[in-house]
Amino acid sequence: MAEDLVLDTAIRDWVLIPLSVVMVLIGVLRYFVSMLMRSTQTPDAKIVKEGQVILRARNLRTGANFVPSKAFRARKIYFCNEENGLLFVPKGQVQNPQAQMFSDPNMAMDMMKKNLSMIIPQTLTFAWVNFFFSGFVAAKIPFPLTQRFRSMLQNGIDLSTVDVSYVSSRSWYFLNLFGLRGLFSLILGEENAVDDTQRMMQMGGFGFDPSKGLSAEKDNIDITQHDWALPNLEQRAEAVLRNVINQ
Amino acid sequence: MAVHSDSASSGKKSSNGLNELLTFNAENMQSNMKIIYYSRTFLSIIGGVVAGILGFTGLKGFVFYLLLMALTSLGLVAKAGFSTHTYFDSWNRVLLDGFLGGLMSFVLFWTFAYDIVHIF
Numbered sequence: 190m191a192e193d194l195v196l197d198t199a200i201r202d203w204v205l206i207p208l209s210v211v212m213v214l215i216g217v218l219r220y221f222v223s224m225l226m227r228s229t230q231t232p233d234a235k236i237v238k239e240g241q242v243i244l245r246a247r248n249l250r251t252g253a254n255f256v257p258s259k260a261f262r263a264r265k266i267y268f269c270n271e272e273n274g275l276l277f278v279p280k281g282q283v284q285n286p287q288a289q290m291f292s293d294p295n296m297a298m299d300m301m302k303k304n305l306s307m308i309i310p311q312t313l314t315f316a317w318v319n320f321f322f323s324g325f326v327a328a329k330i331p332f333p334l335t336q337r338f339r340s341m342l343q344n345g346i347d348l349s350t351v352d353v354s355y356v357s358s359r360s361w362y363f364l365n366l367f368g369l370r371g372l373f374s375l376i377l378g379e380e381n382a383v384d385d386t387q388r389m390m391q392m393g394g395f396g397f398d399p400s401k402g403l404s405a406e407k408d409n410i411d412i413t414q415h416d417w418a419l420p421n422l423e424q425r426a427e428a429v430l431r432n433v434i435n436q
Numbered sequence: 437m438a439v440h441s442d443s444a445s446s447g448k449k450s451s452n453g454l455n456e457l458l459t460f461n462a463e464n465m466q467s468n469m470k471i472i473y474y475s476r477t478f479l480s481i482i483g484g485v486v487a488g489i490l491g492f493t494g495l496k497g498f499v500f501y502l503l504l505m506a507l508t509s510l511g512l513v514a515k516a517g518f519s520t521h522t523y524f525d526s527w528n529r530v531l532l533d534g535f536l537g538g539l540m541s542f543v544l545f546w547t548f549a550y551d552i553v554h555i556f
Contacts, residue, residue, distance in 0.1 A: 328551045329547075330543075331546055365544060367544070368545070372541065374477060375481075
């Protein structure tokens with residue numbers, strides 16, 4: 190039975206639009222707050238050095254095929270040598286940077302700030318929606334869903350005969366949460382459209398880069414085979430030059 | 437080798453045309469990816485509003501979305517001068533990249549426009 194419910198215009202004026210506007214504004218606000226709160230840390234010299242070593246090793250790996258094989262092998266030994274190679278970290282020292290990071294008050298504060306700035310607006314908005322906008326039909330989604338979605342989408346509405354397409358405002362909130370990601374990426378410029386779900390995924394893998402990264406990079410370089418990518422270089426250069434001259 | 441560099445909707449050529457080896461400039465590739473993402477997102481938003489205003493429901497709306505994505509892919513390929521391999525490293529990127537991300541925005545604006553125009 191698909192009777193068309195007639196919904197009050199006031200719902201549109203006072204629920205749908207304000208909720209969307211509020212979510213957009215909160216996203217923008219969060220972006221600016223995160224920019225302001227980006228405290229200037231003086232980075233630790235040792236950590237920066239290790240980061241740069243990793244970068245260098247990575248560049249070596251990507252460009253391995255463009256240097257002659259002897260040069261590649263020389264570099265490989267420089268990095269992976271057991272005694273004094275750059276990437277070789279004796280077992281005892283591996284754990285230290287990680288412990289140091291967690292006990293370092295500055296970094297712990299930073300992590301907490303990031304977490305909070307992400308979780309608080311979401312929780313607050315959700316509580317606000319639940320408090321003010323529950324118990325009535327808020328919107329109709331234009332496509333039909335199965336009955337199993339009823340409990341998820343219609344949690345404020347206690348009639349079981351209403352079509353599942355008529356949803357409560359909580360589901361409008363979730364729809365906005367996911368759908369406004371694209372909008373944020375357009376209006377906030379490229380990398381700053383980090384939405385909640387992405388941040389949550391980033392938080393999961395927070396392993397401290399240098400300590401694990403060094404041995405990982407070392408293994409990667411050990412594995413890399415050298416495949417000389419520029420054979421007949423002289424002939425090709427000659428062909429290109431001829432083309433340019435003849436144009 | 438062609439001297440004037442064509443650009444794919446202000447993206448950059450990310451590979452040189454050497455016969456034996458294709459190398460990709462990572463930065464340019466990323467910038468091209470970003471452009472695909474933006475065009476898809478923008479078009480999904482607009483498409484969502486259009487679908488809502490026109491009153492598509494159910495399957496018709498999703499078919500419209502698929503049509504929109506196909507149109508986007510076509511546009512991108514045409515802008516890249518039909519030689520996608522110089523700008524992207526695989527077909528899948530041009531065709532399928534921002535698909536699911538655009539879907540959520542499409543559904544949101546579709547619902548929004550549909551409700552505003554038809555229900556209220």
